[in-house]
Ligand SMILES: Nc1nc2c(ncn2[C@@H]2O[C@H](COP(=O)(O)OP(=O)(O)OP(=O)(O)O)[C@@H](O)[C@H]2O)c(=O)[nH]1
């Protein structure tokens with residue numbers, strides 16, 4: 001297993017800050033964490049941490065021989081150059097680490113394109129400086145760039161970005177069309193959203209009895225999976241999505257746009273929260289989720305599901321609820337692992353599902369009329385059917401609950417019948 005040394009600069013006012021999340025990210029990326037270093041003092045621009053600290057870390061690097069040194073902060077090309085010159089090993093930042101995880105998990109073409117796009121957008125502002133610096137001497141992290149002209153390298157990146165964006169746009173359009181067709185067919189859409197590792201995929205499995213991959217690591221899910229769930233006789237499509245993480249730069253959110261679109265276009269969002277963590281962490285993560293969601297989802301109802309309740313006692317749960325009450329006033333308590341609270345969650349979903357319209361329609365008692373009726377059984381809730389006569393004609397009276405779009409389709413099918 002490759003080894004890593006982790007470094008975090010902590011604001012003097014933020015004594016409670018830890019390296020926990022960076023450590024979790026490093027483990028999820030497959031690194032053995034050899035040493036963790038923090039610094040509270042004012043940084044030196046050239047090294048991100050103070051110059052003295054940078055040299056102190058060099059000592060540790062010589063001793064522990066890691067494969068990489070990972071900084072929690074965003075590093076500039078110059079800082080990466082200076083630090084990797086000093087340590088003689090590759091130096092990366094938190095975002096690069098997240099990209100490594102994404103790259104190792106990306107299985108589908110869409111996921112690979114999203115990851116490559118995020119990488120290129122991350123790399124582009126550094127491109128010129130990296131080429132210039134690489135020409136001064138080869139070193140870890142800059143290998144091979146010395147042969148480039150800065151202009152050419154930058155424009156190659158820009159060209160590739162444009163190509164990937166065009167391909168992802170096609171994917172997005174196809175997904176939008178699928179969503180439209182699903183709505184027309186009477187499905188409501190519910191998306192599972194939340195911080196990475198909160199238990200979204202486990203909840204998906206518990207609700208639909210399927211097995212999407214769920215693991216104790218960050219970013220297990222990279223592309224959305226959709227499954228059918230019945231709630232109060234209504235067909236709901238439940239979608240599992242990519243997890244959020246603190247300080248995810250805007251470019252990464254953009255690169256994963258087609259994945260996030262499943263959340264932005266849903267009828268209901270279930271925001272899954274890991275309730276077993278300390279209250280302070282829960283609040284921080286919930287704020288991150290809200291920041292990622294709020295601007296985009298507008299009036300879509302959000303159900304906050306406090307998951308992993310099996311891991312904590314009642315008192316702890318109360319403390320957590322109190323801490324988040326300004327962010328999530330009436331959460332649902334669940335355990336995706338034991339199944340506790342899932343019926344409450346389904347009731348909450350049912351309460352927020354878009355209202356359907358009740359209509360009595362009259363169908364001709366013909367082959368086409370029967371075919372419309374069987375279609376209605378698929379896309380709506382048929383509450384009553386009576387076979388009788390309307391005037392002289394045999395007919396079928398149907399009492400049905402359906403979305404407006406389904407009723408519109410029904411009327412146009414009936415109109416076609418009449419003409
Ligand atoms: N004790 C307990 N563990 C749970 C529960 N729900 C999920 N877990 C565990 O939490 C870990 C993460 O679960 P996932 O379902 O993969 O989480 P996720 O939100 O889909 O994570 P990403 O796809 O990485 O964003 C796994 O080890 C699950 O077994 C729960 O209700 N109770």
Ligand SMILES: [Mg+2]
Pocket residue numbers: 200201202213214220221240241
């Ligand atoms: Mg998942």
